[in-house]
Amino acid sequence: MSWIFWAVSLAAITCGPAFAADAPNASQASKNALAQGETPKSARMLYVCDDSSMTRRAFAREFGAARFETAQTVHAKSEAWSAPRCITQAEKRRLTQKQFASAR
Incomplete structure (x- = not known):
């Protein structure tokens, strides 16, 4: 066995x-x-990133400069982005809460 x-x-x-x-x-x-x-359906891709220099270098190598967004700006903006952007884990949590609240 x-x-x-x-x-x-x-x-x-x-x-x-x-x-x-x-x-x-x-x-x-x-x-x-x-x-x-x-083009992606939303043309707005977010990656959850930390703010370390290693993450910034890796993101810059793949997509260009790492541009961090807040939950408020992501929720308010409607234009398409030319490159993916970063969001912190805390801002992701806030964005999820905003999206959940607006869906009700």
Whole structure:
């Protein structure tokens, strides 16, 4: 019985990286869609980011300068953005509360 457990475990360990390599990369998919002229439905993409220098560098490498938004400005603005923007975890929570309150 224990050999079945080990066989399944070994199969999961060896096949896991193969399946992970085929997993779509979200940022690459969004870049491909924009390169093909497709625009997202809302054309306003937010990423939850911390305010560290490492995050800012990584975001700048992928999308340009890291521009942080507040829940109030995201909720009030209606124009499309040319590049994704950042929002902190606390502002995401506030935005979710605002969207929930306006949906009622």
